[in-house]
Amino acid sequence: ETGVTQSPTHLIKTRGQQVTLRCSSQSGHNTVSWYQQALGQGPQFIFQYYREEENGRGNFPPRFSGLQFPNYSSELNVNALELDDSALYLCASSLGGQAIHEQFFGPGTRLTVL
Amino acid sequence: GDSVTQMEGPVTLSEEAFLTINCTYTATGYPSLFWYVQYPGEGLQLLLKATKADDKGSNKGFEATYRKETTSFHLEKGSVQVSDSAVYFCALASNAGGTSYGKLTFGQGTILTVHP
DSSP states (O other): OOOOEOOOOOEOTTTTTOOEEEOOTTOOOOOOEEEEEEEOOEEEEEEEEEETTEEEESOTTEEEEEEOTTTTOOEEEEEEEOOOGEEEEEEEESSSSSSSSSEEOOOOEEEEEO | EEEEEEEOEEEEEEOOOOOOEEEEEESSSOEEEEEEEEOOSSEEEEEEEEEETTTTTEEETTTEEEBTTTBBOOOSSSSOOOOOEEEEEEEEEGGGGGGGGGOOOOOOOOEEEEEE
């Protein structure tokens, strides 16, 4: 069974640029959630995709957007990067989008905005 | 809104010492509660969970009991090992208010260092 994978591992961008992060969900999982983890903080929920539709969103501006594909992999896009966007971005997959469904996390993408 | 508060860290212990990491929460309804562990350079791993009041989650010698009356979910281990050194996160997931998605709300994390 293949776990959750994310790419790239590290990324450096400059302020104002756009970035796309990718996530492959665990085999058989139809739900992907994205989290932002700033240094020294707990992860914060960005949004969740269930069967290719956005199924819930946290307190993040519209320049954070996402997609889920028919194979349930997902992308997180961030436009007009700001310095505060520097963080570890975590993707988690689950079988189902509700609270009782265990989420399995990938290793994350470390984004640095200069 | 939902929130999770963990004890101030970091925590430094000697091997075989007793561990407690406090966690309290605020949520509407009846959330599910979790402890996640993050080893250096890795993503989060689920350590244990409890889905209703008085449930006890346990794994790898760690335990936590869902206490609705005190809104707490403290993590304990009787004898820690050097390999337990990591960051521990308490989290909740709530379906209150008609939400249909499993958003996890995390605490700020507690760094645990165990010395030989």
